[in-house]
Amino acid sequence: MLEKTLGLRGWSSLLKQKMPQEETSPPEARPVAGRLVMPKLHFHAHDIGKVLKKHTLDAHLRLHKGYVDKTRELVQGTEYADMTLDEVLKKLKDEKSELNTNASQAWSHAYYWLSISPPGIGTAPVGPLLEAVSKTFGSVDKCRNELIKAGQGIVGSGWIWAVKNKDKPEVIVCKDAATPYREEGLVPLLCIDVWEHAYYLDYTADRDAYLDAAVKDLINWKFADRFWMTQ
Numbered sequence: 001m002l003e004k005t006l007g008l009r010g011w012s013s014l015l016k017q018k019m020p021q022e023e024t025s026p027p028e029a030r031p032v033a034g035r036l037v038m039p040k041l042h043f044h045a046h047d048i049g050k051v052l053k054k055h056t057l058d059a060h061l062r063l064h065k066g067y068v069d070k071t072r073e074l075v076q077g078t079e080y081a082d083m084t085l086d087e088v089l090k091k092l093k094d095e096k097s098e099l100n101t102n103a104s105q106a107w108s109h110a111y112y113w114l115s116i117s118p119p120g121i122g123t124a125p126v127g128p129l130l131e132a133v134s135k136t137f138g139s140v141d142k143c144r145n146e147l148i149k150a151g152q153g154i155v156g157s158g159w160i161w162a163v164k165n166k167d168k169p170e171v172i173v174c175k176d177a178a179t180p181y182r183e184e185g186l187v188p189l190l191c192i193d194v195w196e197h198a199y200y201l202d203y204t205a206d207r208d209a210y211l212d213a214a215v216k217d218l219i220n221w222k223f224a225d226r227f228w229m230t231q
């Protein structure tokens with residue numbers, strides 16, 4: 001099932017339709033993790049200011065870049081050098097290593113930026129995903145509540161994910177730097193970062209307020225709709 005996912009190259013080509021990639025590596029390094037670059041955001045910072053302020057976004061992007069840079073550094077001269085980020089994660093699975101942590105965080109953050117949009121854009125799934133969400137959870141609101149509840153239950157840091165599991169939508173928690181690739185067959189749809197750095201500057205310790213705002217106002221179901229349909 002995992003082989004059916006788009007992979008970094010796949011969804012970055014989706015990305016390119018709206019957001020050109022920023023090239024950060026010299027051409028000779030590209031076959032390595034040269035595919036691993038920072039995506040340009042598909043929104044302006046001020047457009048999500050109602051939920052997250054620019055200082056949070058800037059600090060968060062710096063952290064993301066740190067994961068990208070570290071991953072690129074760690075794969076140099078290793079068997080992972082010619083792999084895509086997806087391939088690296090599948091190969092490492094649950095291995096506790098610096099490379100797995102950094103590669104996972106780079107991957108999850110890229111998905112996070114895809115998963116959010118300015119309030120009012122893509123706030124609910126449409127078509128087949130809407131149908132599946134309604135059937136599985138009872139309604140989109142109930143699905144939102146599941147996402148919030150999942151985030152509230154995280155002790156420490158982690159990620160909330162909406163995934164496709166055997167043709168059904170499901171909400172899962174990935175603790176710390178874990179990704180949905182921990183379990184075969186899960187197709188990632190969207191995620192919310194529940195690490196403290198994602199909200200502390202704006203919400204201090206009120207993680208519930210961040211979760212509520214992120215799930216209700218920030219989630220971009222448009223990408224989830226696409227992933228649901230194409231995988």
Ligand SMILES: [Fe+2]
Binds near residue numbers: 060063109193195
């Ligand atoms: Fe983060």
